Amino acid sequence: MAFQDLLNRVGNMGRFQILQIAFLLICNVMLAPQTVLENFTAAIPGHRCWVHILDNDTASDIDSGVLSQDDLLRISIPLDSNSRPDRCRRFVQPQWHFLHLNGTFSNVTEPDTEPCEDGWVYERSTFLSTTVTEWDLVCGSQVLGSVSKFIFMIGNLIGPFLGGHLSDRFGRRLTLICALLLMAISGSCAALAPTFFIYCLLRFLTGLCVIPTYTNSILLMIEWTSHKFKVLVTTLTICAQCFGLILMSGLAFVFRNWHHLQLVVSVPIFFLLIPTRWLPESARWLIVTNKPQKGLQELRKAARMNGMKNSEDTLTMEVVRTTMREELEAAQIKPALCDLFRTPNLRRRIFLLCLLRFTIAIPIFGFGLHLQHLKKMQILRGVLITLTGASTYAVLSGNNLHINELIPTVIRARALGVIGIANNVGVALTPLFMILAMYSASLPWIIYGVFSFLGGLVPLLLPETKNQPLPDSIQDVEDEWKGSRQAKEEGAIIKVTSF
Incomplete structure (x- = not known):
């Protein structure tokens, strides 16, 4: 707990902390859309079976000027229990007698139906394309749409444990950078995935990075601020994520092709990697893991940015070792x-x-x-x-x-x-x-x-x-x-x- 004394020497909320917090909040804004992305990219639009007399552009068995689209749909697609065109079956043969008056053919047996052997026709007024339309994840394959979400959640389940171990072993900064890089690569490549299996694998990698990114960003913030600012920092992080969710809704309204939407929320993460060159490591973590010299360098950098004069004289290795004596002694044993x-x-x-x-x-x-x-x-x-x-x-x-x-x-x-x-x-x-x-x-x-x-x-x-x-x-x-x-x-x- 003695680190607070060192933090008071360099300034516990100055220009150094403000710039760092601003950058990490932007990271959280870009992080939030990844968690709700498949609500839009994996949306299930209205659909029906592809039928020859309705959807064949090169030929038609009848004069389209005689029968309307509703009539053609009526003789081609059966009705479901809600008296709506069935989404997963079609008539084996067109049922022309359905065009006659009701009751004329009341004794006709129920016509044969078959699955959508030639694919589906999708309603595109809301979304031009989704992963569902890309790989026909409807009817018998509809369960696969939940598989990708489940695999993303598996990544979320493993991510905290793996990210926590790496963060305590190799540092908050390095783990954050690696998580951002992997998220940017996997998210961008998911938009270009040639198969559904590869898409699910890439979504798993994205899910693996979500919690480590959030955890390490908030650790870097609270470990560089005093106790009286921790509530503010945590609240701002939640607000940043909420703003990211609002931003996601607007982006989904503009970009209705799932490839484009996937790229829009993933490619900008690459640009976040540029400022990480100047992102400081947690001096608190460096000292308690027996790296006092590196911790002292980060403290002096913070003091200079916060305008603390004579930081070279007031912040010395002797001061660090004296202040953090008990922590440095405990750091000789690596915690497991x-x-x-x-x-x-x-x-x-x-x-x-x-x-x-x-x-x-x-x-x-x-x-x-x-x-x-x-x-x-x-x-x-x-x-x-x-x-x-x-x-x-x-x-x-x-x-x-x-x-x-x-x-x-x-x-x-x-x-x-x-x-x-x-x-x-x-x-x-x-x-x-x-x-x-x-x-x-x-x-x-x-x-x-x-x-x-x-x-x-x-x-x-x-x-x-x-x-x-x-x-x-x-x-x-x-x-x-x-x-x-x-x-x-x-x-x-x-x-x-x-x-």
Whole structure:
């Protein structure tokens, strides 16, 4: 926790931090569209079977001036249970008798139908093309459309663990740069994917980069600012992601070809790699991982940009080693993933934080994904959507801030990865609860409500972090726990003595 003293020497919110935060917020704006992209690029347009007399441009069996398109559609495509043209079948032969008056051929047997052997015709008024029209992911192949989304989510599930390990091992800056580069390459190549299998593989790689990009950007921000600015930084990050979602809607309205939309949200990420040349590494991480000389260089760079005079004299290796003596001694032992569960206080925090993310993920995504089940309640649904969106980001911003303030720097990214996995497990289980609606329509909503209350109770078991510096080592967490226990014991002794 002594790093705060060094941060005060270089300035905890000056030009250095403002430029860094501005760049990382732009990264989060570009990150958000990747998470909702397939709502547009994989949209399922209206479709029907291709039939010769309707869609053959070179020849026609009848004079198109005699029969209208509706008549031709009527004799070529059967009706589904909703009396609409079937999307997945066609008549084997044109049913000319359907053009006669109703009842004339009432005793005619039901005509034979067949699947869409010659492909489909798609409605293109909303989207000129999507991945669905590209690879005919409809009817019997419609399940493949969900496969690509599932594979993207698998990448999201693995990404936090892998990114957390790399971040604590090789640094926040390098991991962020690699994640941005891989996201730009995989996203751009996805627009040119020749097969659906390659497209899914590229979406997996994109999903792998989403959480590491977000995690390392927010780590770089909060590890360079004092405790009184951490709330502001976390809130701005959430706002940047919301702006990215709004931007995504506008881009989808302009670019209605999925290839173009995929490129528009992916290619600009390449340009974000240029400023990363000047992006500083976390000096806090460098020092607690036994790289004090590099940490000192980053601190002096921050001091110069913040206009702190005589930084060369006030910031020396002796000052760094004296201030961070305990952290540097602890850095001689490289922390491993198992260290998250080795000591009692940190183990308790990790368990509670995983439980918290699991319990809040279920109601947030359960409610957001299934609003369509509120039928005939349009006004109420609109109000609920608005309240859900506001509550969701309020909960997430507060939760993200609290997590970062409870985990020590030396192993923070790996802890965020473990907690992210717990969150994604909750997200994956969310749709399964809706299956219980077959037994009771209200049962899934009751479960979502119960998890909301449980999520609200878990933070009561965690310590308050307001106006507290970030813990840097595992020992900081354990000392804090021992200190609080000692304070309680002393308080109890005083009470007994005074009585």
